[in-house]
Amino acid sequence: MDQVLLEAPFDPLRRQMNSVLLTIDLTKAVADEAIERNDSIVVAYHPIIFRGLKSLTLKDTQQQSLLRLASEGISVYSPHTAVDCARGGLGDWLADIVTGTPADPDDLEEAPTDGDxxxxxxxxxxxxxxxxxxxxxxxxxxxxxxxxxxHHPSQLLLKEKALKLASKQHKRYPIQATKVEGYPGAGMGRIVRFSQPVPLPDIIDRIGLGLGNPRGFPIAIPQGKQASDMMISSIGICAGSGGHMFSEMDKAGEEVDLLFTGELSHHEALAAIEQGKCVICLFHSNTERGFLHSVLKPQLENTIAAEWDRIRSEERAKEGLSDEFLEALNDDHFDVQVSEIDRDPYGVMISKSELG
Incomplete structure (x- = not known):
C-alpha cells in the first residue's frame, strides 16, 4: 500500500518550502517539527490513517495532527508496504546489513557527539x-x-561507512514473492542463505554497525546454548513485526537458523528457540528508521530533481497563471530531510553503574 493520506491545497499566500520530511511514525512531535520547518509534505512510512474514518476531530491525537498539518498546507503520504516489497527496498536493506562486512576503522569519520x-x-x-x-x-x-x-541512536550518529553492505557470499529471495509480473526478487520479507555458516556474534556485530550501535536489543537463543556456540547458515528477515511473515515462511517449508525482526511475541520466540532457532529483535520501528536516512532520502533527492523540472516545465506552458504560482514554479530549490524527533516508543533503561 502506498497512497496520499492528506492532500493539502496550495495557498500562494502561505506557500510552504519545497521540502520533504521523512519519518516512520507521524506523531504530534513530528507534526510540530514539520510545521516549524514549513515543509510541503511529510512522508510517513507507517500510515496514520489505517482504517476508515467517520469523522475528523481534535479529540483524537492522530486526527489532531492531520488537521493541524492540513491547516498549515502540509500534505501526508505513506509508502509503507510498497517500500517493504520493492527490490532494493527495506527487506533488501536489512539483508544487506546481515551480509555486510565491518569497514576498516581507520576509514571512518568521527560521528557527532551523542545528543540523543x-x-x-x-x-x-x-x-x-x-x-x-x-x-x-x-x-x-x-x-x-x-x-x-x-533510545536507538539518532540518524545523525550513524557512521555511513561502518559496514560494507552485502559483502558476504549468499543467496536471498522474498518470503512471499510479489504477484506483479516483471519484478523478480520483489516481495515481502527476505530469506538469506550463506555459502558458509557465520558465527552469531558476527551477525550481531553487523546489525549493530548497520543500525548505529544501539545500546542493547533483545535476543533469544536455545536454552543451554551461548551466542558464541551458534553458527548461522540462514536468516529469515521481516521489518517491523515478523510473526505473521515467519508463520508463512514455516508453512512454505523454509527452514532458517535465525529470525531477524523488529518484534516477536513471547510465545513465538519460545517456539523458535525450542526449534533450535535464534531470534534478534530491535523493537518495531528500529528495523525501519535507518532505511529512511541510508536509502530513501538519496533516492528521493534524485527522483525529485527530475520530477520537479518536468512539472515546472509543463505548468509554465499553461495560460492564465497567477504571479504567485509562477513564483512557486521558478523556485528550483528543494530539500529532503529525515526527522530527528521520530523514534521508537521503547528505549532501554540502563543502570549508570553498568556503564563503567
Whole structure:
C-alpha cells in the first residue's frame, strides 16, 4: 500500500518550502517539527490513517495532527508496504546489513557527539532511602540506583561507512514473492542463505554497525546454548513485526537458523528457540528508521530533481497563471530531510553503574 493520506491545497499566500520530511511514525512531535520547518509534505512510512474514518476531530491525537498539518498546507503520504516489497527496498536493506562486512576503522569519520541520550530520573535519584525493619526501626541507608534511558541512536550518529553492505557470499529471495509480473526478487520479507555458516556474534556485530550501535536489543537463543556456540547458515528477515511473515515462511517449508525482526511475541520466540532457532529483535520501528536516512532520502533527492523540472516545465506552458504560482514554479530549490524527533516508543533503561 502506498497512497496520499492528506492532500493539502496550495495557498500562494502561505506557500510552504519545497521540502520533504521523512519519518516512520507521524506523531504530534513530528507534526510540530514539520510545521516549524514549513515543509510541503511529510512522508510517513507507517500510515496514520489505517482504517476508515467517520469523522475528523481534535479529540483524537492522530486526527489532531492531520488537521493541524492540513491547516498549515502540509500534505501526508505513506509508502509503507510498497517500500517493504520493492527490490532494493527495506527487506533488501536489512539483508544487506546481515551480509555486510565491518569497514576498516581507520576509514571512518568521527560521528557527532551523542545528543540523543535522555537521562530519566527516578523520584529519589541519588538520594538515600531507608530500609525499615518490622519493628519500625530504621536499619540502614542505601542508595537508589540511578538509571538512564537510551533510545536507538539518532540518524545523525550513524557512521555511513561502518559496514560494507552485502559483502558476504549468499543467496536471498522474498518470503512471499510479489504477484506483479516483471519484478523478480520483489516481495515481502527476505530469506538469506550463506555459502558458509557465520558465527552469531558476527551477525550481531553487523546489525549493530548497520543500525548505529544501539545500546542493547533483545535476543533469544536455545536454552543451554551461548551466542558464541551458534553458527548461522540462514536468516529469515521481516521489518517491523515478523510473526505473521515467519508463520508463512514455516508453512512454505523454509527452514532458517535465525529470525531477524523488529518484534516477536513471547510465545513465538519460545517456539523458535525450542526449534533450535535464534531470534534478534530491535523493537518495531528500529528495523525501519535507518532505511529512511541510508536509502530513501538519496533516492528521493534524485527522483525529485527530475520530477520537479518536468512539472515546472509543463505548468509554465499553461495560460492564465497567477504571479504567485509562477513564483512557486521558478523556485528550483528543494530539500529532503529525515526527522530527528521520530523514534521508537521503547528505549532501554540502563543502570549508570553498568556503564563503567
Amino acid at each position: 541520550v535522555s537521562p530519566v530520573k527516578t523520584p529519589l535519584e541519588g538520594q538515600s532511602i531507608h530500609e525499615t525493619a518490622a519493628d519500625g526501626q530504621t536499619t540502614l541507608d542505601v542508595k537508589r540506583p540511578t538509571y538512564m534511558l537510551q
